[in-house]
Amino acid sequence: MTDPIAVRGLDHGYGQGETALQVLFGVDLRIGAGQFVVLMGASGSGKTTLLSLLGCLREVQAGSALVLGQELHGADEAARIAIRRRVGFIFQAHNLHDSLTAGQNVRMGLDVHGLLPGADAAAARMLDLLGLRDRIDYRPANLSGGQKQRVAIARALVGNPEIVFADEPTAALDRENGLLVVELLRRLARQRGTTTLMVTHDPRILDYADRILTMSDGRIVQDTSPK
Amino acid sequence: MRAVTALLARLLGRQPIGWLQLTHHRARLATALAGVAFANLLVFMQLGFFGALVASIAIPYDGMNSDILVQSSDANTLQDGSPIPRNRMLQAAAVPGVASATAVYCGRIEWKQPDGTVRNVDVLGIDPLAHALRSPEVARQLPDLALADIALIDRRTRNVPLALFDEIDAGHAYRIEANNRGITIAGTFILGGGFGADGYIVVSDQTFLRIFRNRSAGAPNYVLLRALPGEAVPALAARLNARLASGDVVVRTMAEAVAKDQEFQTTQKPAGIIFGFGTFIGALVGIVIVYQILATDVADHLKEYATFKAIGYRQRFFLGIVLEEAVILGVLGFVPGLLFSLGLYAVIAAATGLPLSMTMARALAVLAGTIVMSVISGLIATRRLAQADPAELF
Numbered sequence A: 001m002t003d004p005i006a007v008r009g010l011d012h013g014y015g016q017g018e019t020a021l022q023v024l025f026g027v028d029l030r031i032g033a034g035q036f037v038v039l040m041g042a043s044g045s046g047k048t049t050l051l052s053l054l055g056c057l058r059e060v061q062a063g064s065a066l067v068l069g070q071e072l073h074g075a076d077e078a079a080r081i082a083i084r085r086r087v088g089f090i091f092q093a094h095n096l097h098d099s100l101t102a103g104q105n106v107r108m109g110l111d112v113h114g115l116l117p118g119a120d121a122a123a124a125r126m127l128d129l130l131g132l133r134d135r136i137d138y139r140p141a142n143l144s145g146g147q148k149q150r151v152a153i154a155r156a157l158v159g160n161p162e163i164v165f166a167d168e169p170t171a172a173l174d175r176e177n178g179l180l181v182v183e184l185l186r187r188l189a190r191q192r193g194t195t196t197l198m199v200t201h202d203p204r205i206l207d208y209a210d211r212i213l214t215m216s217d218g219r220i221v222q223d224t225s226p227k
Numbered sequence B: 001m002r003a004v005t006a007l008l009a010r011l012l013g014r015q016p017i018g019w020l021q022l023t024h025h026r027a028r029l030a031t032a033l034a035g036v037a038f039a040n041l042l043v044f045m046q047l048g049f050f051g052a053l054v055a056s057i058a059i060p061y062d063g064m065n066s067d068i069l070v071q072s073s074d075a076n077t078l079q080d081g082s083p084i085p086r087n088r089m090l091q092a093a094a095v096p097g098v099a100s101a102t103a104v105y106c107g108r109i110e111w112k113q114p115d116g117t118v119r120n121v122d123v124l125g126i127d128p129l130a131h132a133l134r135s136p137e138v139a140r141q142l143p144d145l146a147l148a149d150i151a152l153i154d155r156r157t158r159n160v161p162l163a164l165f166d167e168i169d170a171g172h173a174y175r176i177e178a179n180n181r182g183i184t185i186a187g188t189f190i191l192g193g194g195f196g197a198d199g200y201i202v203v204s205d206q207t208f209l210r211i212f213r214n215r216s217a218g219a220p221n222y223v224l225l226r227a228l229p230g231e232a233v234p235a236l237a238a239r240l241n242a243r244l245a246s247g248d249v250v251v252r253t254m255a256e257a258v259a260k261d262q263e264f265q266t267t268q269k270p271a272g273i274i275f276g277f278g279t280f281i282g283a284l285v286g287i288v289i290v291y292q293i294l295a296t297d298v299a300d301h302l303k304e305y306a307t308f309k310a311i312g313y314r315q316r317f318f319l320g321i322v323l324e325e326a327v328i329l330g331v332l333g334f335v336p337g338l339l340f341s342l343g344l345y346a347v348i349a350a351a352t353g354l355p356l357s358m359t360m361a362r363a364l365a366v367l368a369g370t371i372v373m374s375v376i377s378g379l380i381a382t383r384r385l386a387q388a389d390p391a392e393l394f
């Protein structure tokens, strides 16, 4: 089985001419199926840039990035959307839709695959797994920060993504809630065999990682597997 | 609310995001609906007046006891044609299929009110021995009309106290000055209609010629013809046209004459053109208001839309949300717009006597127009969707 993520010689830069700034330099990376990988590194080292490239939120400029077997370099919009539908995103901000209830927000992660008969039940089950069964009809304004981030996780996972990209999902939470969220994410990923690439600055989260990557100045400088 | 959400979800085949967004921000929704309702009100008022103009034009024609109208070939309305040779009446009467023919004289007077203001009144001079008008009141009072300087007045004449008509009917004849000639209004009848003048006065042809000294008995304004029972009116009109073809008159069925008048007044006269323009302005106001609301709504949800893009939703989905909102605003705004318009129609009809009324066709046309207008606004507003960039989310 091929690795869900295989990157070779990935470069990336922002801006053009005078203001051009290269932020990724020949990144090479393979991540095997079902791995829970944590990505660390100083601010500005290029972690978010790498994630947004692998998640098809930005276009690959140079080098090769194979995600779920699809070459992203030169991929057209349709191919990029197809990949987005097979992966899940968890952002630092929950990015929930204010006008939708928790249940409706979670369904957005499912409905992208077409309207399925059991969608409501699936969304409810997902929220239940994250301990939010009784919050299903709440709008984000009536949820705590931790609850909102759990709803965002439910939205990312409900469609059974093959890869989850998470960028500092706990940054906006207090320690207790942050750990709870990562623990849930970790448990569900393990159960479902979901490959996870998570950016974090929180050292306590390293305990949950199968593998820890460290970036510095646009390069992966360290790659360790704690266990 | 939940029922509507479920219904929309079924209709759309997805969660009704637009509906949920709109109903979440109640104040904005109320503003938007008020805007759409206002635009609808503008359009309904314009169409109402336009419809009243069109309906009003037909009323005096309908009041004539006639199947066919012979009028000057330069006539567009009942008032603007040149007088025609009275011979034409005799010629027409001789055509097989014509049962009767009578000439009508028409002129306008200024009727000074006690307060110094002036009413424009159209004076119809008719043969008191013929039945030129359908009005049973006129028919009953024809013997009085035969007397010199006696007139009947239309009860629908605008801006005249109703009490005056009641007094006249109670036997208190009312004297007025018409072109410096005193005439006596001895009774009333009901006709109505017309934007041109405030109302009508009926006199005998002899009295007419005394009021309008420069007019001659040999030159009436039009001739009214009745067809024999069972006669096909359009065919008869065609035969008459062929027979009277001399260039100075034209023969029309009453329906044709009404259509000609309506066409002229709605396309050539300022009133008709202004109403058309007003409708356009109303629609424009609606488009601007709905655009403003939808564009703001898109701008406020760029982050959410970017998130949905990251999840894998296509451009189509976002267009769908904006159009969903547009249609909802159009339909929900139409309802109060229609209700206010019905109220205002009633008030204006009562105050002015104009035949302002809502028709199903007009309501449906405005509903359709409102939805089209909202969708146009929505389509313009969707240009802002491009600003939702999922790369900015992390």
Ligand SMILES: Nc1ncnc2c1ncn2[C@@H]1O[C@H](COP(=O)(O)OP(=O)(O)OP(=O)(O)O)[C@@H](O)[C@H]1O
Binding pocket: A014, A015, A021, A023, A041, A042, A043, A044, A045, A046, A047, A048, A049, A050
């Ligand atoms: N949209 C952008 N336009 C221009 N430069 C950008 C953009 N996004 C990031 N950069 C620059 O690229 C470099 C890498 O940024 P990136 O966000 O990938 O770092 P990061 O490792 O995620 O940092 P942090 O830990 O602070 O989130 C930084 O120097 C940043 O200023």
Ligand SMILES: [Mg+2]
Binding pocket: A047, A048, A049, A167, B394
């Ligand atoms: Mg970052």
